Amino acid sequence: MxxxxxxxxxxxxxxxxxxxxxxxxxxxxxxxxxxxxxxxxxxxxxxxxxxxxxxFAPGAARPADNHTVIIEFLVEDVDHLYRDLAAFLEDVVQAPTTMPWGNRSLLFRDPDGNLVNFFTPVTPAATARLAR
CATH class of the missing domain: 3.30.720.120 (Signal recognition particle alu RNA binding heterodimer, srp9/1)
Structure with missing residues (x-):
């Protein structure tokens, strides 16, 4: 699957x-x-x-009402993207931060309030875990 x-x-x-x-x-x-x-x-x-x-099913989904899902993108360099997008993003929740599991993450909201995470693995363990 x-x-x-x-x-x-x-x-x-x-x-x-x-x-x-x-x-x-x-x-x-x-x-x-x-x-x-x-x-x-x-x-x-x-x-x-x-x-x-x-x-699909009337009333099954409501726009701008997500409080549980984060849309995540694996990116090559989260810090570089943050510098490029900082002036464009209206709702940055967390500037690039290294997380305990080894990813450097930028968390922001899209115009509907959905959480978006751009992340780059920065430790050997995170890199190995995300290798495809």
Whole structure:
């Protein structure tokens, strides 16, 4: 089994897609005005309109209401990205910090309030754990 994607439901697809394009450097692939995907080497971040929710189960997902999931991106140099994005990011939760498990992490919120973590393994154990 492989994780294929994370889908974020939003009331403003264009705004959220533009945000993720800017922070990731990945150009979105649009299917409709209600659905776009940012495809990376290992997984996809899908962004979908609230209008898509009834296709699955009415009321099953609510935009800007996530308090449990962190969308994580493995990046080459988290400190470099932070310097590039600092003026753009409106809600930095934690500047780059080395975590006890060996990752250097930048935690911020997207425009809908979802937590995003950019991280770089900085210890030999973290590097080995994340080797693919």
């Amino acid at each position: 492989n994780l294929a994607s994370i889908r974020v439901i939003t009331a403003d697809v264009a705004r959220l897609v533009a945000f993720y394009e800017r922070v990731t450097g990945v150009e979105a692939r649009w299917s409709t005005e209600d659905f776009a995907e940012l495809v990376t080497a290992s997984a996809t971040v899908a962004v979908a309109s609230t209008r898509t929710v009834p296709l």
